[in-house]
């Protein structure tokens with residue numbers, strides 16, 4: 001996998017015969033207390049000098065990923081559109097910058113149904129973002145959560161569920177990574193011997209959770225299960241030589257995982 005183009009809102013890579021593009025929807029700032037020690041304990045001030053903060057807050061990049069097989073685009077997650085903070089919602093601009101026409105997006109897959117991943121189906125002006133989308137894939141455990149989102153009502157009938165282990169496309173397979181949300185999933189993308197794990201919200205705070213993967217996130221639906229999934233995916237990525245792409249790793253959020261001093265480290269590409 002290597003980078004072939006980039007700009008302020010996108011980076012495009014080759015992966016075997018595929019093109020993978022990281023698309024920057026924006027960022028969201030969160031208080032340090034969202035990070036949790038085992039037992040759901042928030043931190044005090046002890047992390048303040050150890051990790052980068054912006055006005056005292058953690059800054060999480062919000063990324064989506066496009067897979068181009070030469071004939072159509074599959075999009076993994078869609079950003080927040082105008083449904084959350086105005087620091088997000090730049091996915092349409094990122095697509096233009098990357099030279100990806102929205103009409104070429106035929107399939108959208110969600111890692112999970114939190115608002116910074118799903119609302120990009122609808123533009124800020126209310127139009128459909130991907131007018132030629134034919135498949136919308138949602139983790140089976142979260143289909144009801146998706147169908148409870150009023151802003152996306154027009155897609156409730158179109159959504160299809162998928163299960164962990166299912167092959168979703170020639171190059172894409174789902175891997176269960178439950179915990180952050182009940183159906184949280186990763187996607188294994190493979191082509192010509194190269195493999196990428198698009199791992200959604202496995203890590204929220206890259207400056208900390210690679211070397212301290214036991215730390216969880218206040219919004220993890222099941223913190224113990226989220227921790228277990230993160231450890232399993234970090235081991236898989238490092239030991240089986242995957243590239244990884246993360247929704248909240250600093251944009252573009254693509255790289256490798258290496259084992260380091262009994263823990264892990266992220267090596268951005």
Ligand SMILES: [Zn+2]
Pocket residue numbers: 114116117201247248
């Ligand atoms: Zn998220």
